[in-house]
Amino acid sequence: MQKVIEAAGLKLAYPRHEPVIKSASFEVETGEFVFITGASGSGKSTLLKSMYGSMPIYGGELQVGGIDMGSISGSKLYKLRRHIGIIFQDYKLIREWNVEKNVMLPLIISGFPKDVCRAQAQKLLTHVKLSHKSDKYPMELSGGEQQRVAMARALAHNPFLILADEPTGNLDDYSSQVVWDLLERANEELDTTILVVTHHIPEMLSANYRHLMIENGVLYEIH
Amino acid sequence: MRSIKDHMALTISLFAILFCIESLLVLDRIVKSYENDLKENYSLILVADRSVKVSDISHIDTLIGSVEPIDAESILKEIEGRMSEESLSKIRQIMPLFFSLKLRRYADRERIEKLKSELLSVAGVKEVHIFEKVHDRLYSMLLFIKSTLTLFGLLAGVVSILLLMKQMTIWQFEHKERMQIMSLFGAPVWLRSGVLFRLAVVDAFLAFAAVVSTMLYLSSNSEAIEFLQSIGADPDLLFRYDDIAVLAAVSFGVSLTCAAWVVARFKEEQ
Ligand SMILES: Nc1ncnc2c1ncn2[C@@H]1O[C@H](COP(=O)(O)OP(=O)(O)O)[C@@H](O)[C@H]1O
Ligand SMILES: [Mg+2]
Numbered sequence: 001m002q003k004v005i006e007a008a009g010l011k012l013a014y015p016r017h018e019p020v021i022k023s024a025s026f027e028v029e030t031g032e033f034v035f036i037t038g039a040s041g042s043g044k045s046t047l048l049k050s051m052y053g054s055m056p057i058y059g060g061e062l063q064v065g066g067i068d069m070g071s072i073s074g075s076k077l078y079k080l081r082r083h084i085g086i087i088f089q090d091y092k093l094i095r096e097w098n099v100e101k102n103v104m105l106p107l108i109i110s111g112f113p114k115d116v117c118r119a120q121a122q123k124l125l126t127h128v129k130l131s132h133k134s135d136k137y138p139m140e141l142s143g144g145e146q147q148r149v150a151m152a153r154a155l156a157h158n159p160f161l162i163l164a165d166e167p168t169g170n171l172d173d174y175s176s177q178v179v180w181d182l183l184e185r186a187n188e189e190l191d192t193t194i195l196v197v198t199h200h201i202p203e204m205l206s207a208n209y210r211h212l213m214i215e216n217g218v219l220y221e222i223h
Numbered sequence: 224m225r226s227i228k229d230h231m232a233l234t235i236s237l238f239a240i241l242f243c244i245e246s247l248l249v250l251d252r253i254v255k256s257y258e259n260d261l262k263e264n265y266s267l268i269l270v271a272d273r274s275v276k277v278s279d280i281s282h283i284d285t286l287i288g289s290v291e292p293i294d295a296e297s298i299l300k301e302i303e304g305r306m307s308e309e310s311l312s313k314i315r316q317i318m319p320l321f322f323s324l325k326l327r328r329y330a331d332r333e334r335i336e337k338l339k340s341e342l343l344s345v346a347g348v349k350e351v352h353i354f355e356k357v358h359d360r361l362y363s364m365l366l367f368i369k370s371t372l373t374l375f376g377l378l379a380g381v382v383s384i385l386l387l388m389k390q391m392t393i394w395q396f397e398h399k400e401r402m403q404i405m406s407l408f409g410a411p412v413w414l415r416s417g418v419l420f421r422l423a424v425v426d427a428f429l430a431f432a433a434v435v436s437t438m439l440y441l442s443s444n445s446e447a448i449e450f451l452q453s454i455g456a457d458p459d460l461l462f463r464y465d466d467i468a469v470l471a472a473v474s475f476g477v478s479l480t481c482a483a484w485v486v487a488r489f490k491e492e493q
Pocket of ligand 2: 045046089
């Protein structure tokens, strides 16, 4: 199996602050479904940020898709990000774009022709049960609907890795269900590697998953 | 969709800057053409006991344009009949040579006086006479208007630039979120700042088009033409096609610089 993520003695710290992550050593292989849990403020989001290059490496090593995140250059980082799907806790939809265009974003960035982007966006909006809202703007949607749009966007470009930060944190049951179903399907059908930060692991999940936990800045695997 | 209001702030500031530049260009042309007229009305006559060529004196002052001998024979011819051959040839012997000196451009009285004293020190030059046909009151007024307008233009320029900077801070705020998200999905700089540059180009074009149409309107406006004619200036001076290049360069230059500034200030948040 190919390694998607390799962390060895990883340390993460914000400038002029004590390290948030003091030691994280773990490996994630292609097609794995991994949960990361931990108390609020334990550094879950920080760890995820380091994986898409939004957080400098303070110590140790981190490789994502075989690329060393400690020495990655600007253009290489952008290239890597074009193959990752990120779901944020606060959705991060572009407010001046409608739902369809928001889903098209990763495809536009990768330079696909407009009609290809549009067709793919429509397909994914059907998956998240929102094709009837493709002309709406983010502000016109509920939180659950916005997160489903973000979900569609994260899957639009068939990423090899999905990083999700509390994707169902404050969603209604229906939206949570749609999100978990889609993550599972991407994992099963496309062998997409998935890393999800969450408070609690959903019971209905049928996939085999791994569970990592952060406590006092140290990452443990729960068996 | 962006509303007209979004374009207003930048377009109006750009318009003010361009309008000042254009006014200065026009005024500069009027003053130059006026100077040209004035210099025709100035003449310096050199009286010398030997021939003076322009190459002998051109080093004295860059003002010196040409030196032409004044034909004294024609004057002598007039009195030919009334004098004896003998007295005429005597006059011819003692009569000095006259030269008319033409200026390259107009200069103020002080400079001309300085030129005069320098010419007097040239070997052979006996006298220098200055003939002035017009008063230069209108010229002083033009110079005064020009300096006032330059000052006013500078002030307007500063105010406009402050306005521009304020608009840029607003842009920076408005576009930050989108640029941030696009950056997280791996959009290169040109893609995530595309909207900004498109906005900058549109605004620059609007301001440019507004100034050019204003000037075209003025140059065909009968009152403006009459005014120019009343001060003795050519109405054609109002708008030159060369101005279009200057205005376009400034408009797009300033606007794109502003957009580039916003893009350069962008930093990904942690
Ligand atoms: N931009 C930042 N600058 C400084 N400290 C931060 C920043 N973001 C988060 N932190 C701190 O880092 C710690 C971990 O934050 P985070 O990773 O967001 O926790 P969580 O596990 O709840 O996602 C917290 O103590 C938080 O206050
Ligand atoms: Mg968090």
